[in-house]
Amino acid sequence: MNKQDIHSFELNKDLWERKEDETWTEKYPELGTGPIDLERAVSKEFFEVEKEAVFRRNWLYMGRVEQAAKPGDYFTQEVEVCNTQLIIVRGKDEKIRAFHNVCPHRGNQLVWKGHPAKETSGHCGRFVCKYHGFAFNLDGSLFRATDSQNFFDDQAQTRRLAEVPCEVWNGFIFINLDPDGPKESLREQIGEFFWTGLDGFPFEAFTERTVSVGTCKSNWKTLMDAFTEGYHVQYLHFQTFRLHTMGMDEVNARMQHFSIHERNHVSVTDRIPDEMYSYDFERMMQAHGAAPTVKPSIDIEDLPPAANPTRFKNWGNSTITFFPNFVLQFYYPIWWLTYRFIPIAHDEMRFEIAHFLPPAEKFSDLLSHYSFLSIMRDAALQDVNTLEATQRGIATGGMKDGFILQDEEFSIRHFYKTIFDTVDEYSAQNK
Numbered sequence: 001m002n003k004q005d006i007h008s009f010e011l012n013k014d015l016w017e018r019k020e021d022e023t024w025t026e027k028y029p030e031l032g033t034g035p036i037d038l039e040r041a042v043s044k045e046f047f048e049v050e051k052e053a054v055f056r057r058n059w060l061y062m063g064r065v066e067q068a069a070k071p072g073d074y075f076t077q078e079v080e081v082c083n084t085q086l087i088i089v090r091g092k093d094e095k096i097r098a099f100h101n102v103c104p105h106r107g108n109q110l111v112w113k114g115h116p117a118k119e120t121s122g123h124c125g126r127f128v129c130k131y132h133g134f135a136f137n138l139d140g141s142l143f144r145a146t147d148s149q150n151f152f153d154d155q156a157q158t159r160r161l162a163e164v165p166c167e168v169w170n171g172f173i174f175i176n177l178d179p180d181g182p183k184e185s186l187r188e189q190i191g192e193f194f195w196t197g198l199d200g201f202p203f204e205a206f207t208e209r210t211v212s213v214g215t216c217k218s219n220w221k222t223l224m225d226a227f228t229e230g231y232h233v234q235y236l237h238f239q240t241f242r243l244h245t246m247g248m249d250e251v252n253a254r255m256q257h258f259s260i261h262e263r264n265h266v267s268v269t270d271r272i273p274d275e276m277y278s279y280d281f282e283r284m285m286q287a288h289g290a291a292p293t294v295k296p297s298i299d300i301e302d303l304p305p306a307a308n309p310t311r312f313k314n315w316g317n318s319t320i321t322f323f324p325n326f327v328l329q330f331y332y333p334i335w336w337l338t339y340r341f342i343p344i345a346h347d348e349m350r351f352e353i354a355h356f357l358p359p360a361e362k363f364s365d366l367l368s369h370y371s372f373l374s375i376m377r378d379a380a381l382q383d384v385n386t387l388e389a390t391q392r393g394i395a396t397g398g399m400k401d402g403f404i405l406q407d408e409e410f411s412i413r414h415f416y417k418t419i420f421d422t423v424d425e426y427s428a429q430n431k
Contacts, residue, residue, distance in 0.1 A: 007305035042219040047346035053426030061326040075121035098166035103129040138429030193261040197306020206356035218391035220349040265325035271316025285371035292368035
């Protein structure tokens with residue numbers, strides 16, 4: 001199937017469009033309707049296998065190329081689930097590379113400021129170890145081994161940084177920590193539907209980047225669950241998204257589209273009507289919990305085909321969930337964000353939420369942007385706080401038969417199937 005056919009609504013209408021009185025679950029009967037096995041979802045034993053099968057052997061999102069915009073720009077990323085930290089750097093040849101953040105002389109962490117466990121960023125001409133002064137070029141090759149004449153043979157001169165497979169797609173940087181090398185390319189993991197289906201979207205033009213990072217005492221999958229379904233909005237977020245609690249047909253978080261594309265999926269929901277706000281504060285600031293409502297400095301009429309497969313005119317949100325732990329969302333009128341969910345233990349995780357807004361052209365734009373961000377962060381904190389309660393509830397053992405999902409939570413069912421299938425396949429190959 002060529003690119004045009006992959007994204008053709010007419011050719012895929014029966015699968016992508018729900019008929020009256022039809023459920024999303026009926027579109028994909030192979031996913032079933034039964035409860036999700038809690039032991040396989042959040043147990044310590046399952047997590048030990050999940051670390052190897054899901055995280056160490058698949059492509060993981062690290063950040064954007066704008067974070068290393070010029071040669072010598074770098075940033076570090078903790079990957080706790082794989083017990084490693086990486087350096088992401090743009091070389092003098094403009095290539096983005098990833099290296100283990102460790103000096104190959106004595107194993108000291110190479111790049112850090114203040115405390116080695118904290119992520120950092122900066123600019124340099126080469127990386128110099130704080131311990132014995134070994135220095136490395138931006139391509140990982142050795143620049144200098146101090147007191148080299150006292151090393152034996154050519155041991156010092158052959159040292160170089162341990163490089164990690166790194167690929168870039170639409171400005172998104174991914175790495176792969178498989179000790180035997182990637183089993184598939186990044187393109188194969190993302191799949192053709194999304195690989196070509198976001199072409200032409202100007203991600204780089206959204207220059208107002210704001211990042212929120214935190215930890216949560218819950219299994220990483222429970223937070224993935226919360227950010228891929230809208231069923232909870234009118235209940236959990238009744239204060240931040242009060243319009244959704246008023247019973248109005250024109251304001252809801254129900255899926256208008258849902259489709260599965262290999263291990264990834266996309267859903268689309270309605271927008272909040274213009275000039276409709278929950279509070280007077282929002283009207284004054286020209287912002288609500290879903291978006292700043294000032295006219296954006298970037299004019300985009302519709303989303304790329306993979307983000308809005310049915311070309312739904314009244315789209316308000318598009319959520320693309322990429323296997324295993326990366327979510328990309330678009331919001332009307334136009335801004336986008338990314339979620340990263342990094343496990344620390346079977347019952348603890350770190351999350352990163354990065355908002356990308358169009359550049360503000362005047363003070364009222366900034367006022368609108370930051371008002372929106374304050375509301376959006378409140379909603380995120382409501383999610384995180386609730387999920388710690390979810391983890392505590394699961395840990396009691398009071399749900400022996402697993403948890404149940406309704407049709408608006410169907411995306412969660414697909415997500416768990418991809419995780420379970422990946423773990424089962426790995427386990428079968430490593431008996």
